[in-house]
Amino acid sequence: MFIAFYHVPFNKRISMTNIENQIFSSYQRNPELYDEIYDKNGKIKEVYQKLFKLYGEHSIIDYVSLNNKAKSSFFNQGITFQVYGDNNVQEKIFPFDLFPRIIDPVDWDIIERGSIQRSKALNLFLWDIYHDKKILKDKVVPIDLITSSANYLDQMNGVNPPGGIYNHISGTDVIKHKDGKYYVLEDNIRCPSGVSYVICNRTALKKALFGVFNHYQTHTVTNYAENLLELLESVKPKGVDIPNVVVITPGMYNSAFYEHSYLAKTMGVELVEGRDLFVENDFVYMKTIKGPERVDVIYRRIDDQFIDPLEFNPDSVLGVPGLFAAYKKGNVTLANAPGTGVADDKAVYTYMPKIIKYYLDEEPILNNVHTYHCSRPDELQYVLDHIHELVIKPVDEAGGYGISIGNKLTKAEIEKVKAEVKANPRKYVAQPIMSLSVHPTYIDDTESFEQRHVDLRTFTVLGKDKEFVLKGGLTRVALKRGNLIVNSSQGGGSKDTWVLKK
Amino acid sequence: MPREFEITYNAENVYDDWVHDAHWQFLIIPVENESQYEVEIEFENSLFAHTEESINGFGFKTLRIHPKKKFKKITFEAKFKFKKEEVDPYNFYINPDISIAYNEMQSLDFKITHERYLKFTSFTTLDSEQKGLFKFNNSISIFDNLEALNHWVFEYIKFTTGVTEVGTPLKDVIFEKKGVCQDFAHLFAALARINGVPTRYVSGYLDQESGYMGDSQMHAWVEAFVPGIGWKGFDPTNNILANTNHIKVCHGKDYNDCAPLKGIIHSHGKHKTVHSVSVESQQ
Amino acid sequence: MLARVANNLFWMGRYIERSEHVARYLNVNYFSSLDAPNLKSQDRQFVLRSMLFMVGDPEKDAKKNLKEEDVLYKIGLDPTYGASIISNIKFARENANSARDLISTELYEAINKFYHFVINYPKEIFVKNGLHDFTTHVAEMTDILRGKIRGTLLHDATYAVISMGINIERATQITRMINAKYNDALLSQDGENDRFSKSFEWTTLLKCAESYDMMRRFYKKTPTSISTLEFLILNPNCPRSVMNSLNQVNQHVKMLNPEKRYNKDSTAFLIGRVRSEYEFKYIEEIDKDIKSFIENILRSLVDISDKVDEEFFNY
Structure with a gap:
């Protein structure tokens, strides 16, 4: 499964022939x-044929103009993030592509069932490692997975979160490999973001190219908020009749602030900051124009370490003093529960097939990429000998930071990575370089469609007797030619993703 | 006959500038257990701010204050009255077959059950060359080894105030060979954990009438889990086992889990904090 | 509604309204002075000083020769000057940002477009020949915003808070304009035919308040000091009058606090008290001492704003 994929000489590449389609003529x-x-x-897949024809009716000039209009719509709606320059702040939009990705019902069924399976297994895993730790005692996963994880919260030991749910919201990053099978690259169960872009992309595409929607039976993506709210209400604290739900954000300078405000608005709940809340006698209240009002469920978009300065990082100004005590007493629900980070550690990822089998007695529906643990001496040696054909990842970083892709490193860089891995073997895992599938993507610079690598982040909501996967998800595109890292913090863009009805 | 204790805890905080928003959390209440009970709490502050009782993430009782008006100075006084049974630290039985306990300590279940007190924290991490500072002798019991460790730490560090502070890393303490009760406790914990014994840091009070070392602040010692016996308290600062004079407040992995006072204060400028503790007891 | 967010919305309303009044003041004064009937009112220095006076930053050095481009840039587009139009709009948007979940997408989008229009407006064009285009556009955009506020928000506490901000600011800005024009009318008296009461400045004032046509319709005479002040201060049917603004504030505070109980510490009580002071006043009482009136009403408006802050935004 070691694939070097852009060593193909240019003359071997083929242009699409027999297409009168000028928009794709240079593809x-x-x-x-x-x-x-x-x-x-x-041949062009059946599900794409219609779309291909419809887009082919446009000239590239039409397309450029539509693309620009879509961009300015994002800009006017303030769906932007800020880039801090030397003396000014610039606003940028997340690059968005008007050519959608289509997932047929058969493929989607696999993705959806696979995402739910993983979320459920992770939830059971979290319950277990914060209670009886059976999976450790049965030697299915090694004990140092929790003892040496910075994200394992001792304070959560023995805590029963309402409804037994830890990872209420999971973001599963899925790719299609060269073999045509889906693989999971990462489970994100702290504060996965991106769902608002799924909905914005759809809205933008509908506005720009409404004609194409008539030809496809596509699942809606606008029902996310109602499902999220239903979930959050389902995990209300005991004794609460109609729960008061809020979303907590680090504030308007956070890069995901748009998403936080979007979710609060569409759920019709308050968007609060830490300073809007206070704790009295282990109950949480928000400061309103009519005085204090009790809060029962908090969808938090603040990391564990910052939620309560009295219990965790004392320097945090984002959190609420006393919040954790209120949570532990069962007077307020936090979603996701504190301490979930231990399970989206990349070291845990490698055990996912075993974890699924252990708790659900099922075979994994989505594949895992084989992973080498640098903490194991024999595997460490293999990794050191094969860095040029591996991806080296730190186990506890999110957002695509700290990743080294072996076949892109110079000799000197390889030596540097080797030294770093040798110094901190527990900090790194390695995987074969996966060949992410590619998708035609409009490229501004060349004003034409080119192949770009894509992945898919699905959003799974897990509640008391409730599970829901948003039928769509965020297709992320690595905009730099040949680049494999799709994270928006690394210059990635996104696409609207259509899941077709059966 | 239980002894009756009365502990007075005083703290004073003075700030250069007005403080508009402040939260304090005190972790100073004697814990209720089989030897300490009927704890009565009186707590006052100079601003007459409302006191809340709560329970922290590790299950220990805390007191919290959040004054509603601005201030430059605040004083706290806590009084605790409670009863305490005489503790005989040597009242236990050691199985003559000491290998049973050593074997149990090697088992995975034991390591999982006690993982919290076997892992190394920022306060209990040793450099690789320091890890061999104290090695267990497997021909004597675990308890005997721990008593030897207690003695070793007592001999190794000279009780000196003003050399170390709350954030001093253990390796500096080892280098200086000077420190206060927290440093004794952290060194003991680190070396016991290296030898496979789950060890927890204990924060509490020490009745100094009996001439023990410490200062007029809170005291720190450790509890180690000995298979077949259970948790035993060791006070390496005084080279003794914890006894009736050791009044426990809480335990944790290290000082961070047990900090007696946490404050979240939004203020500019400097501030000064003074604590004092007095322990009185009568039969 | 969260107290902090209410505070932001209140100020969003104030900044939107403020940017409009400053823009119109620049526009009307600049252009009506070009062909004003007397020399003083035509004088560039006189007009530029009036503009600085109105934004609360009067030039103290009587001999200083002000440069038109500098003054226009400062009040219009200087991002480092807190009272400039561009700063007002930035603040309005920043306040809207933190309350984004509460306001409609349509309103937010309009504010955002407004902001991008202003920050992208080329400085050179503005100071050379863009003043009319820019200020008219700003005034129109604020109209659109008020339309979105009224037409796309739920008429609940959110709406009430924004409206209170708008109306308190409107009363404040109208009073400031009266103050500036009163000052101009005093300064521009230069002959028998142009006495204070018949100053050309009263016409300019009415135009600054977009009330000239309606005033003419109501009085059917050339504006004088008395009729202008009566119209802009006391006439409750003039949508820009102080009285009308106070009535609006009064109505909206009741949406926030419908309680009818006697409470002399409430905002509603204070607003009612200020309002009733002007409801049954003769303009002649004000005309006798315009300066004290202006000071009084500005103080009352600050008191009301402080009270709102204390009662609703400061739990």
Whole structure:
């Protein structure tokens, strides 16, 4: 499964022939890559044919103008993030592509069932490691997975979160490999973000190219907020009749602030900051114009370490003093529960097939990428010998930071990575370089469609007797040619994702 | 006959500038257990701010204050009255077959059950060359080894105030060989954990009438889990086992889990904090 | 509604309203002075000083020769000057940002467009020949915002808080304009034919308040000091009058606090008290001592704003 994928000489690349389609006429297809819109025989997949034809009716000039309009719509709506320059703050939009990705019902079924399976297994895993720790005692996963994890919260030992739910909201990053199978790259169960872009992308696409929607039966994505609210209400504290739900944000300078405000607005609940809340006698209140009002459920978009300066990081000004005590007493629900971070550690990821089997007695529906643990001496040696064909990842960083892709490193860089891994083996895992599938993507600079690597983040909501996967998800695109890292913090863009009805 | 204790805890905080928003959390109430009971709490502050009782993330009782008006100075006084049974620290039985306990300590279940007190924290991490400072002798019991460790730490560090502070890393303490009760406790915990014994840091009060070392502040010692016996208290600052004079407040992995006073204060400028503790007892 | 967010919305309303009044003051004074009937009112220095006076930053050095481009840039587009139009709009948007979940997408989008229009407006064009275009656009955008506020928000506490901000600011700005024009009318008296009461400045004032046409319709005479002040201060049917603004504030505070109980410490009580002071006043009583009146009403408006802050934003 070691694939070097852009060593293909240019003359071997094929242009699409026999298409009168001027918009795609210059599309260069590298046959070594898995292109989402082609089938095995090099024909355009049935689900894409209609779309391909419809887009082909446009000239590239039409397309450029639509693309610009969509961009300014994002800009006017303030769906932006801020870039801090030397002496001014610039606002930028997340790059967005008007050519949607289509997932057929058969593929979606796998993704949806797979996402739910993982979320459930992770939830059971979290319950277990904060209670009886059976999975450790049965030697399915090693004890140092929790003893050496900075995200394992001792304070959560023995705590029963309402409804037994830890990871209410999970973001699962899925890719399609060259073999045509789906693999999970990461589970995000702290504060996964991006769901608001799923909805914005859909809205923008509908405005720009409303005609294409008539030809497809696509699942809606606008029902996320109602499902999220229903979930949050389902895990209310004991004794509360109609719970008061809020979303807590680090504030308007946070890069995901738009999403926080979007979720609060569409759920119709208050968006609060730490300073709007206070704790009295272990109950949480918000400061309103009519005085204090009790808060029962908090969808928190603040990391564990910052939620309560009296219990965790004392320097945090984002959190609420006394919040954790109120939580532990059962007077308020936090979603996701504190301490979930231990399970989206990349070291835990590698045990996911075993974890699924252990708790659910099922085979994993979505594949895991084989992972080498640098903490194991024999695997460490293999990693050190094969860095040029591996991806080296720190176990506890999110957002695509600290990743080294072996076949892109110079000799000197390889030595540097080797030294770093040798010094902190527990901090790193390695995986074979996966060949993420590619998808035609409009590229501003060349004003044409080119192949770009994509992944998919699905959003799973897990409640008391409730599970829901948003039928769509965020297709992230690595905009730099050949780049594999799709995170928006690393210059990635996104696409609207259509899940077709059966 | 239980002894009756009365503990007075005083703290005074003075700030250069007005403080508009402040939260304090005190972790100073004697814990109720089989030897300490009927704890009565009186707590006052100079601003007459409302006192809340709560329970922290590790299950220990706390007192919290959040004054509603601005101030430059605040004083706190806590009084605790309670009863305490005489503790005979040597009242236990050691199985003559000491290998049973050593074997139990090696088992995975034991390591999982006690993982919290076996892991190394920022306060209990040793450099690789320091890890061998104290090695257990497997021909004597775990308890005997711990008593030897207690003695070793007592001999190794000279009780000196003003050399170390709350954030001083253990390796500096080892280098200086000077420190206060927290440093004794952290060194004991680190070395006991290296030898596989779950050890917890204990924060509390010490009745100094009996001439023990410490200062007029809170005291720190450790509890180690000995298979077949249970948790035993060791006070390496005084080279003794914890006894009736040791009044426990709480335990944790290290000082961070047990800090007697946490404050979240939004203010500019400097501030000064003074604590004092007095312990009185009568039969 | 969260107290902090209410505070932000209140100030969003105030900054929107403030930017409009400053823009119109620049526009009307600049252009009506070009062909004013007397020399003083035509004088560039006189007009520029009036503009600085109105934004609360009067030039103290009587001999200083002000440069038109500098003054226009400062009040219009200087991002480092807190009272400039661009700063007002920045503050309005910043306040809207933190209350984004409470206001409609339409309103937010309009504010955002407004903001981008202003920050992207080229400085050179503005100071050379863009004044009319820019200030008219600003005034129109604020109209759109008020339309979105009225037409897309639920008429609940959110709406009431924003409206209170708008109306307190409107009363304040109208009073400030009266103050500035009163000052101008005093300064521009230069002959028998142009006495204070018939000053050209009263017409300018009415135009600054977009009330000239309606005033003419109501009095059917050339504006004088008395009729202008009566119209802009006491006439409750003039939508820009101080009286009308106080009535609006009174109505909206009741949405926030419908309680009818006697409470002399409440905002509603204070607003009612200020309002009733002007409801049955003769303009002649004000005309006798305009300066004290202006000081009084500004003080009352500050008191009301402080009271709102204390009662609703400061739990």
